[in-house]
Amino acid sequence: MSEHFTEAGSVDAVTSRTGPETDARLSRVMSSLVSHLHAFAKDVDLQQNEWSMAIEFLTKTGKICSDERQEFILLSDILGFSMLVDAISNRRPKGATESTVVGPFHVANAPKRAMGDNISLDGVGEPCLFTGRVLDLDGNPIAGATIDVWSDNADGFYDVQQPDVQPKWNNRGLFTTGEDGSYSFYGIKPVSYPIPDDGPVGKLLAKLGRHPYRPAHMHYNVSAPGYNNLCTHTFVGDDEYISSDAVFGVKTSLVAPFEPSDDVDAKWESPFDFVLAKA
Amino acid sequence: MSEHFTEAGSVDAVTSRTGPETDARLSRVMSSLVSHLHAFAKDVDLQQNEWSMAIEFLTKTGKICSDERQEFILLSDILGFSMLVDAISNRRPKGATESTVVGPFHVANAPKRAMGDNISLDGVGEPCLFTGRVLDLDGNPIAGATIDVWSDNADGFYDVQQPDVQPKWNNRGLFTTGEDGSYSFYGIKPVSYPIPDDGPVGKLLAKLGRHPYRPAHMHYNVSAPGYNNLCTHTFVGDDEYISSDAVFGVKTSLVAPFEPSDDVDAKWESPFDFVLAKA
Secondary structure (H helix, E strand, O other): OOOOOOOOOHHHHHHOOOOOOOOHHHHHHHHHHHHHHHHHHHHHOOOHHHHHHHHHHHHHHHHHOOOOOOHHHHHHHHOOHHHHHHHHHOOOOOOOOOOOOOOOOOOOOOOEOOOOOEOOOOOOOOEEEEEEEEEEOOOOEOOOOEEEEEOOOOOOOOHHHOOOOOOOOOOEEEEEOOOOOEEEEEEEOOOOEEOOOOOHHHHHHHHOOOOOEEOOEEEEEEEOOOEOOEEEEEEEOOOOOOOOOOOOOOOHHHEEOOEEOOOOOOOEEEEOOEEEOEO | OOOOOOOOOHHHHHHOOOOOOOOHHHHHHHHHHHHHHHHHHHHHOOOHHHHHHHHHHHHHHHHHOOOOOOHHHHHHHHOOHHHHHHHHHOOOOOOOOOOOOOOOOOOOOOOEOOOOOEOOOOOOOOEEEEEEEEEEOOOOEOOOOEEEEEOOOOOOOOHHHOOOOOOOOOOEEEEEOOOOOEEEEEEEOOOOEEOOOOOHHHHHHHHOOOOOEEOOEEEEEEEOOOEOOEEEEEEEOOOOOOOOOOOOOOOHHHEEOOEEOOOOOOOEEEEOOEEEOEO
C-alpha cells in the first residue's frame, strides 16, 4: 500500500508503486528518471502554465515525426543528451579514437569502393584526399577493417536529402583496409549545414539564442572483427561553427587537419588515423 | 566560445551555449532540465539501445495524441509529475482545502443548476447527496462561490466519452452558493475507472506492474471573487484503488465521507466543506 501523495514525498509515492515482478533494469531506470524529473520541477518551482507549454511542445514534436524526420532525436541532440549517451555507451581506453553521434544520414550498404576512388559523384566542391591508417592500441595496422564514410555535398546536403538532385550514393562509400591498415579516397572538403530548424526544436533553439548549424565534418564508421565498432566524425577545425556545433558532436581529438594538398587531383588533404580498441 | 564536448563537462557544454538575450526564466528552466536529464543518464549509465527505446516510446506517444486524447499528459500523470506541478503551483495556507489534478474530463460552461438539483441525468447508479459549505480560512461562509462539479456515471465513463450513450451534461453542473455558503445536490456515488491504457503509457504501466485504475472521485472546481481558485476531487475512502491511484491524485485530506443517508432520495450522503484561501 502506497502513501497518499505529498509534495515532499512525491518521488517515493511513484517509485514505491513499481511491482515486484518488474524487470530490474526498467525499475532502476524509471526510478532514477522519476527522481530526477521531480527534482527538476522542484528546483525551478515549475508552474502549471510552463508544464502546459511543455506538453504542447512534446505533442508538436511527436506530430512532426515521420519516416524521414525524427524530431525527438533532434531534441535529444540539441540538449547534448545524444552525445552524453554516446559517451556513456562507448567508453574506450586512452589512445583509442573517440566516438561521436551517428546522426540521421547514415545509409547501410553503400557501394564498395577501391582505395583511391572518388566518392564525390557530382563533382562539385573542393576536392580533398582523405588518408590514414586503421591501427590497434599498440600502433599495429588492422587489415580487413571496413571504413564506411559519408558526408554532405558542397551545398550542405546529403544525397538522401536531395534524391532528385544528387546522384545516388554521392559522397558515400565502403573501403576495406589491406595488410598495412591504410586507406585513401577522394571526396570533397565537407561544409557546415543547419539541422532541420523549421519545427519545434528549431523554434526552441531560436528562443535559446542558438543557431542550428553543424560544423563541417566527414562521417566514419570503422569496424573490424575483434574490435569495438567506432562511429565518429572528423571535423574541419577552421569552420566558423567548430565551437558551437548545434548537437555538441565535436570532441577536441576529432578535429582533423585539412591542409593544402600537393596531390594533382585534390585541393585539400586530410590525414587521420583511427585507433580501435579490442572488443 | 564553448568548450568541446566531454562526458564530465556535458552539462556546462550545453548550458553555456544559451544566448545572452534569452528570456531569463526559459534559460533557468532549460539549464535545470539539462542538468537533471544528464544526471539521470549518468546515474543509470544509460545505454544507446535504451535511449533508442525511449525515442521510440516518445514518438509513439506523440503519434497517438489527438483532439480527444493527450497521451503526454497521461505520461506526466503516471509519473506523478502532474500532481507534483499541481502541488508546486498551488501551495496554500494550512487549513485551505488541497488541490488535485484537473484531469482530462472537465468541460467548461456546464448548465447552471439550483441547489438540490440532481445532476445524474441517466438515473443509473447509487444516488448520493453531496452537501457542505464553502468557507474562508476563518470559517466564514463565502456567498456567490461557483461550484463546478463533474463525475463519471455508474459504468465509469464521463458523458464526453460516451456522447451516443449518455445524455449531454450527465453528472455535471454549476452551482452558486447563497449567503450561508452552503451547497447541496444529488448525483451518484462515483465509481473507479481505468485511464486509457491501450497506448504506450498503458503498456509502460503494465511493464511496471501497475494497474490503470483511478479510485472513485467527484471533481470540484470552487471559485469565488477574491479567492484562489480550487480545483480538486473528493475520494471514496473504501475504494479498492484508494491507495494506488494510477495518477497519484489522492491526498489524505481529500478522502471524503460517503455514508448511508436518511434522505429519501439518496442511498449515500457525502458531506464536505471547501475552504478557500484569499487570492
